[in-house]
Amino acid sequence: MMSRKHHHLRLAIPGALALSLILFACTTVPDAGRSSFNIIPQAHLSQMGLTEFEKIKSQKKLSQNSTQRAAVRSVAERLKPVVPVQNAHWEFVLFEDSAPNAFALPGGKVGVNTGIFKVAHNDAQLAAVIGHELAHVVAGHSGERLSTGLLGAVGAAVIGAAIGGDDTATRNIATGAAGAAVMVGMRSFSRGQELEADRLGALYMARAGYDPRQSVTLWKNFADHTRRQGGSRVPAFLSTHPLDSTRIANLESFMPRALSEYH
């Protein structure tokens, strides 16, 4: 009986630790009406973003196109006050790259390719792309994916340790589960995160004074662009942002709320 009690105690302590980890790691996503699970400190994520951005800047060619740079600057100035990025050290850079793409990193670092102007035909559509990317940052999507993966790994390790060292088969299952969980955390955004970024992006556009309906037009431009290319080469942006009726329907059903903040 004594050894059985001892066994329970070993299980209870990691359980309590895991619970406090979850309680302290949940933060509210502004405007999204949900809490986000993130065990990686915000300051650490921002630092990772800054380091990564410096690396990208040293590897990619900066654009000298003054018209396009002015467009990025103008959209940046209107988005900055309305997008609640934590620990922001804002920077918007236009890269000479024909691939229609853009990205945002924790810490408020934004990269835009000159190729985006093939699909973003006005400032509002450019704001739609950048707003969407910044929404991933605000909602902590990459940290969230990473955290879920890490918790899975920690959980499996805790179970493995609690079970003890005498059952090789169970230990192998626990180790395998940990590896799989970390891999999931590294992959691109989930469908739910994409739709949330679309909704938040439309809200930011509206608050910055851009017509949020232009976000739907932007997605249609992306589809047209791909069709014109013969559909053979799908832009990187579209491969990580699958365009289908769900995406458009989600944006359109959110439009009344976004429009209520557009003046």
Ligand SMILES: [Zn+2]
């Ligand atoms: Zn996205």
